Amino acid sequence: QVQLVESGGGLVQAGDSLRLSCAASGRAFNTYVMGWFRQAPGKEREFVAAISGSGGRTYYADSVKGRFTTSRDNAKNTVTVYLEMNSLKPEDTAVYYCAGRNTEQLLTSFRQYPYWGQGTQVTVSS
Numbered sequence: 001q002v003q004l005v006e007s008g009g010g011l012v013q014a015g016d017s018l019r020l021s022c023a024a025s026g027r028a029f030n031t032y033v034m035g036w037f038r039q040a041p042g043k044e045r046e047f048v049a050a051i052s053g054s055g056g057r058t059y060y061a062d063s064v065k066g067r068f069t070t071s072r073d074n075a076k077n078t079v080t081v082y083l084e085m086n087s088l089k090p091e092d093t094a095v096y097y098c099a100g101r102n103t104e105q106l107l108t109s110f111r112q113y114p115y116w117g118q119g120t121q122v123t124v125s126s
Contacts, residue, residue, distance in 0.1 A: 002026035002115055004098055009120030012088055016124070020083040022098030022117055030074035033103050034081045037110050038094035038122075045097070049083060050106040059106040064092075088124045095119040 008020040024034065036048040049060045049070040058070055069084040081098055099113035107113065 004117035006117045006120040009122045011123045017086045022081040024079045029079040032100040035099045036083050038096045040094040045110045047108040090124045090126045093124050
């Protein structure tokens, strides 16, 4: 059974930091590209970051570059992917999702990922 479970969201103030986690199991996620996306109310789901299966390659949206960092821990049965978010802004408020796909390409469209978590809410107050 495929499971992606995000955690670590919460309510913070502008300038604060948060670290999101995504525990993925049920597939060989240690070889999958993992992506982070976010969706604010009334807006389309947007790309945030992606990381290759080995963790050696990453790619970020311009809006988060220099503030967010993604990494991963490829354990035997469960892969954990992280999104370290620093210098948070009110415009970062959204539900954050992790997603996975068996590919080597750092994909940026949510339509290209078949596996998704349930999301975790991040709210940044000004």
